[in-house]
Amino acid sequence: MTLRENDPESVGGYRIESRIGTGGMGVVYLGRSASGRAVAVKVVHTRYADNPEFRARFRQEIAAARRVSGAFTAPVVDADPEAQRPWMATAFVPGPTLAQRVEESGPLGWPALRRLGTELAEALREIHRAEVVHRDLKPSNVLLLETEGDDGAVRVIDFGISRAADSDVRTQTGMVMGSPPFMAPEQFSRPHEVGSAVDVFSLGAVLVYAATGHSPFEAENAYLAAYNTVHGEPQLGELHEDLRRLVARCLAKEPADRPSSGEVLETLAGLPEELSEGEPAEGASPAPEIPPTATVASPLKDSEPIRRRRRGRRLWAAVAVVGLLGGAAAAAAAVVAGAPADTSDEVVRTAPRTTPALTTPAGWRPWHNALTSDKDDPTFVGPSCTLDAVGVFCASEQVALTRLDPATGNTDWTKPMSRKKVSAFSVRRPVVHDGVVFVYGTDRAQGVDAFDGSTGKLLWQLPGPVGEFDLLNGVLLVRLDGLGTSGSARFAAYEPRTGKELWRRELASTSSSPFYEGPGRTLYADLRGGSGGIARVDARTGRTLGSVDAPKGDLWLATVHDGTAYYARWENDSGVSADFFVQDLSSGKSRRIDFPWSVEPEAPPLVQGDTMYVFDYGNETLLALDVKRGKPLWSSSRDLRVFSQPAYHAGRLYVTMPDTSILALDPGTGKEIGRTAPSFDTAGRSFEELSPSSVPPLLVDDVLYGVSGPGIFSVADVT
Template identity: 75%
Template sequence: MPPLREDDPRSVGGYRLESRIGAGGMGVVYLGRSVSGRVVAVKVVHTRYADNAEFRARFRQEIAAARRVSGAFTAPVVDADPDAERPWMATTFVPGRTLAERVAESGPLDWPALRRLGTELAEALREIHRAEVVHRDLKPSNVLLEGEGDDGVVRVIDFGISRAASSDVRTQTGMVMGSPPFMAPEQFSRPREVGPAVDVFSLGAVLVYAATGRSPFEAENAYLAAYNTVHSEPELGELPEPLRPLVSHCLAKEPADRPTSGEVLDALAGLPEALTDGGPGEEPSRLPVTVLTGAPAPQSTKAGQTGQGPRRKRRWITLAAVAFIAVTGTASAALLGIAPASTVDEVDRADPQAAPRGSAPPGWKPWHKTLEPDEDDPIPIGPACTPDALGVFCSSPQIALMRMSPATGHVDWSKPMSKKEVNSFSGGEPVVHDGVVYVNSADRSEGVDAFDGRTGERLWHLDGPVGEFAYLSGVLLVRLDPLGPSDTARYAAYEPRTGEELWRRELAAASPSPFYEGPEGTLYADLRGGSGGIARLDARTGRTLGDVTAPKGDLWLATVHDGTAYYARWENDTGVSAAFFIQDLGSGKTRRIDFPWSVEPEAPPLVHGDTMYIFDYGNETLLALDLKRGKPLWTSSRELRVFSEPAIHDGRLYVNMPDTSILALDPRTGKEIGRTTPSFDTAGRSFEELTPSSMPPLLVGGVLYGVSEPGIFSVADVSD
């Protein structure tokens, strides 16, 4: 066993700790010894969770569940203190190895060992369920084989996410508790409704693993394994024939179609103790017919929860995400949609592999600037910055706009903000397009100023207050009315460089930001909640060209790309989604994509070709979905912790990391291509203290620009 680490406690609750047994998501398990010499396993909750009321309640629940089911096939609780500074629980120490270790070291089990394993696991589950407890995380690493060889007693351990029928602790919406690929489908789609049937499903998956060395829903990562569990039939591999009918029914998609743990035990008891050779014409052993009577064949079910609660006001209502377009390596433009309507249309539409890589600006060296003033730059950079080929443009309560050199990070020029007193700074990131920068006006009237990005000359001004503004389809769109609860609002379009008003209209729409970029000089307007659906407008005249009826339900129009609308379905009032609806805005036809579990997008997804990339803020992962097949391609691991919206440049997918490095991924596989060195020292700051960035990395001429909570930085692109 691994020795104790320097920061590990030496004793807990009167038990002397001697070594580490293992560590999990909730805590660390130690080998401990009582004063009398009794050996125990002591589980201690991680320090970071000790002050979390939910985790403390969950740990109390684990202790109660473990005490209720202590028996021949579990590790009895010896002592516990859920109210300690670091809650802990001591159980009888069971020497042995887990089923996962056994299979990894010695390969799949033979028939006698497999039959015994199944019988003892089924008996353990029967006793657990009789105590009105659902384990919910039965997997090979939670199955302990006591003693040597395959003849030892089976013990079911770790009731960390178990739940008693009378428990008051409920799974949060969007929180997936368990371990793909041994979880049941309903643990992804209906986590609050799980019952004993989930353990039976896991038992079936564990038996397949024990017999073949693989889960029946094996995949490259947890997300794909979850998708396979919900949508695909199990791969049983070389599972012995006598077990196949029983295991198939344990793995039924619908809980009602699975046998109970007691029925599984009866069926296993009726199997032969030894397999026949199965010669020509010889029938293999079959299950008793009574076990299968009335159980229909397993049917696939779709994930996703209903819920038509009111639209949740998301963070992007006031801080819209920015998407970038890389243009032939020498110029770029930042496109900011009126939040939440910022789009990722036309991102890298040309062949990404053919795009030239360009070169760094003359005299460029890696640089970084903190958001706070320092000795070199007494002017505070401020919280809102947009990188561009011309430089990095920032605004703050003190500075209306400044440009930092892309080569050095030094301030080239700045425009002061009026000294007029206001309650707060309401400006967002500067909008940059074709050399013009649009920001909240320097007179603090909450209007719009347009500056020449090269010289800093103000080109035109629009009096405020206005709601929001964005460059879309060749015009600057401005909401003329302040943001706030209203069924209607006035919008106007302006010539980007001169400020000439092109048109204005009053629209009836539920969305505070209804516009999206369309093809060939058109706009899409989300008029749901008013008198229409999704309308197509001429961007230069504002004239309506046509419309389609939007799908019904509590849907957020997340983005529009290449004439296709992508809607996320909110689950109640949670801001998480388990399904996307995809609508052709020409024909109005709609189809649906379901996710195995709920994701929490905080900004519009990135659509590139036939793939959608979604940054899940809740789990800090990046999901890639095949839009043609309606299936996931890959997901980043939760241990990786993606920390920004993604961007595609030169055939690579780029994201920020918590340590302020930039990660490059293969868009087709999610495999890491490389990463830059961190630009800031984040030592001593936990991930929880940092905030993911809404600004994706920008690649210009072989140089990457990133915006993170510590500041702004410029680094060389990841080498091949």
């Protein structure tokens, strides 16, 4: 690969000649030392260089690679993890990867397959003797030397997610690292507990791939591959019988049932060097035409897109992967369709909804607004914004409420925030209903102020402090008590325009926002904190109309849609879930659906009919699940890098991308329909500025509104 304009001329004294590959975390170059020695130089992307957690993991990669340098690995020549852009140089290995070899020439014949297996097993034995677990053995991490020598023809590379026994860098709760379909089942369900047995499982999968051209758990996407790995039986093809028995043991679901790397080496070394005539050694049929599975987690993998993970709140949905970088964009704005949402640490309790019938604002033209005028102020906290037909409304710690013209993005008016210092004051995204805008009060006492959205006139106030507030089925619901550990709290409902109190009740609930929209003028209330279950409540009177018992266990009610409740089960209060429950709130009947791995919830799902769409926040993908059958349908390509919650509008799914474009997808297949042009120049932006958003794009007639770290923007819909 040729060098690009911004590529360095040298790194650490090594002259850079060309690119070997590029990934989400950095670039790998072919370099030359002063004496002419060829090296492979990994250089971290600038945007990750300032992240302490990433630097710690990069140091771990260097230490692990140095620890296991031997005949079957690429030795570390030089490194500087403390450089402005951390880098590592290893001996350059001339030759293709196993993945390239099989793709270009087909499955290996028996002699090459036997040699590959013995050398990989020996490499793993030495890696494990050094008390390192590789955790990402796959065909693209196996290099085949162009010239075979006495020291072997195989090199294992990329220790980016390896773990040393004495390492201080640990996989965080719920984080899944590796590359389906070559990962072991426990890497999905128990990532904290992985040991050397995961590498043996991967070795078995790699041998099947080398012999047949496909992995034993092949699928059209990584999500389905993971499901097959955990729940399915391996597809081994027609292997040599002795090899078949060995591979089956390597692919055992339980780690304790697998042989050690040393046992694998001994067994392979004992197999005949040549097969008797008629003995099958590779698959009888060609590999299925399935797109290659995207890499999920190596922090710096050559020529493959890698995914970052942002530390999630305890919300519902994503397969948590990589996890090297944390923190949300301080300046992130937010746009929702008429329904309230929350950027605070509290859970957004209502799932994204379809857009009301709005029309394009008169005089509209594409615009973007970075809302950065106060960023020189060290106390500046970025605004949180909501879109309505009346306007775009933003709140921050500095300004209680700002109205942007939805046609131009220009500021129409602002309501200044008191400079009074109040402990624990938080910013609440404005809630908009029928031309009335609700925000935390301008006096910073955390009450509720109601403004006319067109004129900015104050309509009414509710003294603070209060807890959460939400607009559901025509009433403003307010938690009158602050958040605390109590199992009960007082709630009240108000007429939105006049502030007239409609009712108040004390509810036994552990949820800070227990209400969800029900049919007609009703609400569902999560009363599981007391003796109740899920109650149906009259929105105008607060009267209980009926209730059903919820499924048992430590379940989080992720969302309610069309009379159906969706719960996620927490594992030992860890914030991750391996299964969820779907309950009919009329009959009370529920059923359980297992996930193929433990997921770390990040936001409520979007439900349309029998399909649930889940934003995989950590892996930056969108997953589609058939909740009626309990099966995964599709996941978006990791090349796309989905960067927001999805929205469903007019038969399409819309998601925001890192470059501030908006992507339209077919909801049935996940295929790309089209995308808009980016609204901001994101070149050189840090991770914090480009952090994924929990807020979906909004479609108003033929105009899209979106949000990203750089700001809020509006563009024409995808044609």
